[in-house]
Amino acid sequence: MKTRILLIEDDENITELVRYNLERADYEVDSTADGEDGLMRASEKTPDIILLDWMLPNLSGLEICRRLRRDSDTANVPIIMLTARADEPDRIRGLETGADDYVTKPFSPKELIARIQAVLRRVRPALAGAQLSFEDITLDNVSHRVTRGDKQIHLGPTEYRLLRHFMENPGRVFSREQLLDSVWGHDVYVEPRTVDVHIRRLRKAMNVDGLPDYIRTVRSAGYALDSRR
CATH class of the missing domain: 3.40.50.2300 (Response regulator)
Structure with a gap:
């Protein structure tokens, strides 16, 4: 239906x-x-x-x-x-x-x-639907598995939530504060720079074997999931 x-x-x-x-x-x-x-x-x-x-x-x-x-x-x-x-x-x-x-x-x-x-x-x-897709990345909300092409990607809980948030809003730029609210929650105090640490971890896990980096850093604005360079 x-x-x-x-x-x-x-x-x-x-x-x-x-x-x-x-x-x-x-x-x-x-x-x-x-x-x-x-x-x-x-x-x-x-x-x-x-x-x-x-x-x-x-x-x-x-x-x-x-x-x-x-x-x-x-x-x-x-x-x-x-x-x-x-x-x-x-x-x-x-x-x-x-x-x-x-x-x-x-x-x-x-x-x-x-x-x-x-x-x-x-x-x-x-x-x-249970799956999110962006370019060659697939995220399964039921099994909590992430794959890129035919390779399974292992992510920590915070990196998983970050990626899911980006894949739910492709192309949209989020500030550190917006990511803290959406991924960590309003009731948790975390330093904004903590976002940068987890973005680096997410990039390291996702961009294996020299694959393109789809997480775009927007100077003075934040981050976005975007295949355009």
């Missing part, structure tokens, strides 16, 4: 772009430009994930998000907000309202699909 996505977006061009690319990626897409209609559709046939525009006429994305979280039928449905608001306070408002992630406009279809897959892996692993 295909993963069902409800898109609530009033921009026809964005709706057409998102629908085309998601259907090509084998998702089922239901779309509406009206917030009230979106709430009704979500309640009548619960989607697997909702893509929600922040700036909708009549009823804002934030209010729709609040109502979805109050409704027992949709309280646990993952929500990704689509927004032109890139400022940190706005992003925090969206997350505090109940969104699971946000994508800033303009966005690439590949980034959106990667975010959808990442959110589904976090909240509904059965929908996203």
Whole structure:
């Protein structure tokens, strides 16, 4: 059964772009430009994930998000907000309202699909599949095995979590602080430079026999998993 996505977006061009690319990626897409209609559709046939525009006429994305979280039928449905608001306070408002992630406009279809897959892996692993792949790297979430080509890679627990986080968000640059929050957790105090140590260990384990290094260091910004050089 295909993963069902409800898109609530009033921009026809964005709706057409998102629908085309998601259907090509084998998702089922239901779309509406009206917030009230979106709430009704979500309640009548619960989607697997909702893509929600922040700036909708009549009823804002934030209010729709609040109502979805109050409704027992949709309280646990993952929500990704689509927004032109890139400022940190706005992003925090969206997350505090109940969104699971946000994508800033303009966005690439590949980034959106990667975010959808990442959110589904976090909240509904059965929908996203047990394996992650990037280039010649495969990570199995069930067996906790990592392979590169036909060679098994042995990683420590922290390096495994780092790689999984990168593979869930390919191409996205993460600062040391963001990696600490996502991989180590909010309640654990670790020096930011500790991230560098584990990145080096991960690189050493992954880049055996002179294989390409896909972990890109972005000066003054952080790290990303990226095959482009």
